[in-house]
Amino acid sequence: MDNTGGASFMRNRRFESFLDTSCEQPNVKEPPRVSVKQEAGFRPKAETDQYVDDDGFISVLISYVRIVTCFVTMMVTTFVWAIVMLLLLPWPYQRIRQGNIYGHVTGRLLMWILGNPVKIEGTEFADKRAIYISNHASPIDIFLLMWLTPTGTVGIAKKEIIWYPLFGQLYVLAKHIRIDRSNPSAAIQSLKEAAHAIVKDNLSLIIFPEGTRSQNGRLLPFKKGFVHMALQSRLPIVPIVLSGTHRAWRKGSLHIRPVPITVKYLPPISTSDWTADKLDDYIKMVHDMYVKNLPEPQKPYASDSTRTCSNS
Template sequence: MEFWPWLTAALLLLLLVVQLSRSARFCAKITLYCAVCLWASTVAAVICLLRHHGRTVENMRIIRWFVSKFKYIFGLRFEIKGLQKLEVDHPCVIISNHQSILDMMGGCQALSPTPPAWCPWPPAGLMEALPERCVQIAKRELIFLGPVGLIMYLGGIFFINRQHSKTAMTVMADVGKRMVRENLKVWIYPEGTRNDNGDLLPFKKGAFYLAIQTQVPIIPVIYSSFSSFYNPKTKLFSSGTIKVEVLDAIPTSGLTVADVPKLMDTCYQAMRTTFLRISKTPQENGATAGPGCQPAQ
């Protein structure tokens, strides 16, 4: 009988700490975020197996339904401009910036000072704009993350070993063949990793090689900065609005591998200009940074 008063007192104390401490609120929200991800992965995987009996891009519809509900739990709103540009009936490469766990569902080490770099769930923001027959490319380690890895596999996501360039190139070549054969859209983050520094990182070349080798257009998608409502360094995690803008498709027909640097620079400059504009971040002296040269991923 004495258990319940102690439990009630502990819960009240926890609620008080969460209300008074910004760090406690941040940890509580991240913990809830991770718990919801794991629960949704498990339930979605069961539904995918029952409905489609295995791995297929059609399972992305089920995953999209689950992930699209996360915004209500965490008070996120999306304002999307140009969504119709993604509604094409042919293969293409979609590229976008990648900032935090708000656009990638996951983060097991929720109480660590900075959320981990791996990104198990398809992006929440991506799900707001995800067109039909669209899959991602992810690092191979994610497939071993229990129900999270299972739901990624069932959704048709391509896994690459980023530590072995020859293996990664083989997978990318297979991706190119399949996207043309199966009429797939492939969503890639050309920065190669999460980035919350208020600007874009230099792009890696993999997405641009893929687009040119398959002669499919590139469609840039830009998400505004999350810094006004999500910042792990300051333990900020509140409700907020994410602006998303889809740019016009950039054709690659007739281009060759020699055109990769110019294509990469064109996409980088267009995306960076849009990112700074919709994030209301002023460009210093009107200068823009170049993408630099990095190995293909």
């Protein structure tokens, strides 16, 4: 990315690791038959909601302005809510609530600045106490989930997030959960403690089951952390399927494109009768739901969909 203020802010991956609770994905060699344009999500005009790429100077300049405006807006709202959180130190639940309100306000503002049309489906499933999961292919995913997750929801991040200036401190003040990923055993124990806190405080959870951002928009294998959380908390799982975000803000680019985005909530998946010995079956079942509901350019390659991660 270019070395500008907005670029360095987005490039440092602080938000891509926001809900990363598991191991890193191994690199998979992509089939040579897929062209660069196919991989980036290009389709004929008739299949792309009438959107056509515009890489002209004016379009790129407007995109840069939008990114810088997003950066400044987020810094302002983060600073304001950090003060609010400090005033609410004696009241932990109110800090959680204010953390969600911060996300609703900031996420909505950022999406308005970026200008992408957003279509939301399945809103009847969007306000339940649950474990919310989402595919992850763009920084825009973070903005959407900040905006759309219900009040009383916490995220999970690696414990090192506290060192991210301002945002990391706000994350901790908002009572989001940090886990130790130094080794698999420590990570699993941290997830158990997180599940206990969610049940005790009557909270919901948001997590990216892929554990990291897809570089090309295609769905990655799911890790086991969200199933561990479900087994410990017995909360239902609500999948959130994001389509188009990887084309709106592509990997390694500062060009925000006005691609239409779809957010689709799927019906809750009950976990009340889940057992630990079928963990891999549950991962495959939920992963298959995403494969069914994602557009073709975001479906995983056959070799990817059969892999699972051995860690949490």
